Amino acid sequence: MSTPARSANAPSKALLEKIFRTAYKIRVFETEGIKLYRQGLIRGYFHPYLGQEGIATGVCAALREGDYIASTHRGHGHCIAWGADVKRMVAELLQKETGYCKGYGGSMHIADISVGNLGANGIVGAGTPLGVGAALASQIRGSDAITVTFTSDGGSNNGTFLESLNLAAIWNLNFILVIENNQYAVSTRIEESTRETDLYKRGLAIGVPSFQVDGNDPIAVHDLTREAVELCRAGKGPVLIEARTFRHMGHHVNDPGKYMPEDELAYYKGRDPVDRARTALLEMGGAKTQEIAAIEAEIAAEFEDAVEFSKASAEVTPEAFREFVVGY
Amino acid sequence: MAMREIMYRDALREAIDEEMARNSDVFIIGEGIAERGGSYKVTEGLLAKYGPKRVRDTPIAEAGMIGVGVGAAIAGARPIVEILYVDFAMLGMDMIVNQAAKFRLMTGGNGRVPFVMRTQGGAGGGVAAQHSQSLEALFYHIPGLRVVMPSTPSDAKGLLKYALRQEDPVMFLEHKHLYMTKGLVPDGEHIIEFGKADIKRPGKDVTLIAWSNMIPTTLAAAEELAAQGIDAEVVDPRTLVPLDKKTILESVAKTKRAVIVQEANRRGGVASDICSIIQEELFYDLDAPVTIVAGLDIPIPFNLTLEKASVPQKHDVVAAARRVLHADPIELAAE
Numbered sequence A: 001m002s003t004p005a006r007s008a009n010a011p012s013k014a015l016l017e018k019i020f021r022t023a024y025k026i027r028v029f030e031t032e033g034i035k036l037y038r039q040g041l042i043r044g045y046f047h048p049y050l051g052q053e054g055i056a057t058g059v060c061a062a063l064r065e066g067d068y069i070a071s072t073h074r075g076h077g078h079c080i081a082w083g084a085d086v087k088r089m090v091a092e093l094l095q096k097e098t099g100y101c102k103g104y105g106g107s108m109h110i111a112d113i114s115v116g117n118l119g120a121n122g123i124v125g126a127g128t129p130l131g132v133g134a135a136l137a138s139q140i141r142g143s144d145a146i147t148v149t150f151t152s153d154g155g156s157n158n159g160t161f162l163e164s165l166n167l168a169a170i171w172n173l174n175f176i177l178v179i180e181n182n183q184y185a186v187s188t189r190i191e192e193s194t195r196e197t198d199l200y201k202r203g204l205a206i207g208v209p210s211f212q213v214d215g216n217d218p219i220a221v222h223d224l225t226r227e228a229v230e231l232c233r234a235g236k237g238p239v240l241i242e243a244r245t246f247r248h249m250g251h252h253v254n255d256p257g258k259y260m261p262e263d264e265l266a267y268y269k270g271r272d273p274v275d276r277a278r279t280a281l282l283e284m285g286g287a288k289t290q291e292i293a294a295i296e297a298e299i300a301a302e303f304e305d306a307v308e309f310s311k312a313s314a315e316v317t318p319e320a321f322r323e324f325v326v327g328y
Numbered sequence B: 001m002a003m004r005e006i007m008y009r010d011a012l013r014e015a016i017d018e019e020m021a022r023n024s025d026v027f028i029i030g031e032g033i034a035e036r037g038g039s040y041k042v043t044e045g046l047l048a049k050y051g052p053k054r055v056r057d058t059p060i061a062e063a064g065m066i067g068v069g070v071g072a073a074i075a076g077a078r079p080i081v082e083i084l085y086v087d088f089a090m091l092g093m094d095m096i097v098n099q100a101a102k103f104r105l106m107t108g109g110n111g112r113v114p115f116v117m118r119t120q121g122g123a124g125g126g127v128a129a130q131h132s133q134s135l136e137a138l139f140y141h142i143p144g145l146r147v148v149m150p151s152t153p154s155d156a157k158g159l160l161k162y163a164l165r166q167e168d169p170v171m172f173l174e175h176k177h178l179y180m181t182k183g184l185v186p187d188g189e190h191i192i193e194f195g196k197a198d199i200k201r202p203g204k205d206v207t208l209i210a211w212s213n214m215i216p217t218t219l220a221a222a223e224e225l226a227a228q229g230i231d232a233e234v235v236d237p238r239t240l241v242p243l244d245k246k247t248i249l250e251s252v253a254k255t256k257r258a259v260i261v262q263e264a265n266r267r268g269g270v271a272s273d274i275c276s277i278i279q280e281e282l283f284y285d286l287d288a289p290v291t292i293v294a295g296l297d298i299p300i301p302f303n304l305t306l307e308k309a310s311v312p313q314k315h316d317v318v319a320a321a322r323r324v325l326h327a328d329p330i331e332l333a334a335e
């Protein structure tokens, strides 16, 4: 099974606008966030989602309130696509009390259980069993909520990938596993990690409906995810989606990514998911350039406000954090 | 209060049954736990009563099933994951140590993980090195986990019911030799809070601190000591995290002598940590060095004689108690 044909019904302007807004917001968050990092305002790891925006954007647009997502170490895009408040995200990166995790988690641990965001994860591959667990909880509660776990080509080589997808399969869970195959785990090429680089085939081997899609095409990702959602809600879940993509830079902010071939990078930059979302809104959605400009200005301002808000916020004190100490 | 005498495994089943009846979010997964009722018969009858949604067999995928349990807990359900042997929980350590234990803090306290892993450990079954370990120290070491080690049917029931009502990940460590032991369990609602030690035998001459299957051994040792005119107090912390330091220290302050008995091998064990607490807080009250009776620092051998020699026996506890009481003439070193 590979990419199904583009759905006959053209997407609505509202959907196209939502997709563009999300993709653009992620782009701004990452590019501006990197600047903050370079200014020394953000510590630790920062794994940019630049170049992969189409996946989180397309997938989350096909989900609804009450569903769950679980994310990766490269998780800012998933949060934003899930509707997170940029203020609280920036505040988290700036280790402030107003952040999603009060500064206890940072970039790799942003979560918001109150809206079904099970969180980013510092352990590659760990979101897969956790997501299956949320899907199991939904089934036990008689809810038709769907859980999507975003994982990675690297995560697909963790043993729990098979263990948990198989559990989801034998229990017919409403679970969608999205492999963001950006073809690298840090500097290790996918071809070095597996003999079969079409990762969706791993799902077929255990009876899971599995598909491959161009991850740089947010509309295609959205359409496929909608089909996956329908399969799940019809009791035919879980579903595996492999979305092919490519990073726009190194593994994290401080990785120059010299190992990424220039021509390949240029090829994928020529298929930029944010540009494609913009073009879709202009051409398929019939939006005017002024509308686009207004959206872009609005998102830029939102980020600036978030930075102001975060800079002005306090940090958790060493006294307060003792609430987590369980001693004798 | 009216009491019944039941087995440890029946007490565990009652706890699960009552909590499943009370809260539809409680469910249990594990290998062979549904139709077969589990290797230790703890889950017998639960499938018929609660159905296949809430009582599920799993494939042999410990990392996956522990992870799925943790995920379900994060999403607000109350999973019990039964792992056949604590040795097999090692396959799921990432999910326990990096996920379950950390989630609450990593989310600034917004996320909770009411996850219960039930498993069993201990030597003595002739099941050799990969099925005989006492691994509580690994979990004890990890901030964010609760570690429960019941020694009696009453404690097993009360503590498991409490585990299923609190909000943090619990390592509920049973002992393979305790499942068929009997004890009195109160009728009706019976819940035991974490962090409350139990004095299993009051005494005034020496404090013996033990948990899990070392309780029967230590109580037997206390009887033997009594016959020798030594009145030992046996303290069972019941939960290692949180640890009821107060009860332990009160007992030792009274007796001025302490022996800590642990089945696990000595190095890096919980006994060493309890020992450090006692000496730090009560150094000037002690009449003898705090003594540890623990397993040897070797994998558990299959051979019965060697297996027994690997873990504390009654006579080891008796000898240690006599030593801290200076009850025997001092032996001069032979070599």
Ligand SMILES: Cc1ncc(C[n+]2csc(CCOP(=O)(O)OP(=O)(O)O)c2C)c(N)n1
Residues within 6 Å of the ligand: A047, A072, A073, A074, A122, A123, A124, A152, A153, A154, A155, A156, A182, A184, A185, A186, A251
């Ligand atoms: C279990 C584990 N092993 C190693 C690492 C270190 N690490 C962090 S990201 C990464 C590469 C991940 O590559 P991939 O899974 O493909 O995700 P991508 O970075 O491409 O999004 C590695 C090795 C980790 N965080 N967790």
Ligand SMILES: [Mg+2]
Residues within 6 Å of the ligand: A152, A153, A154, A180, A181, A182, A183, A184, A185, A186
């Ligand atoms: Mg990758």
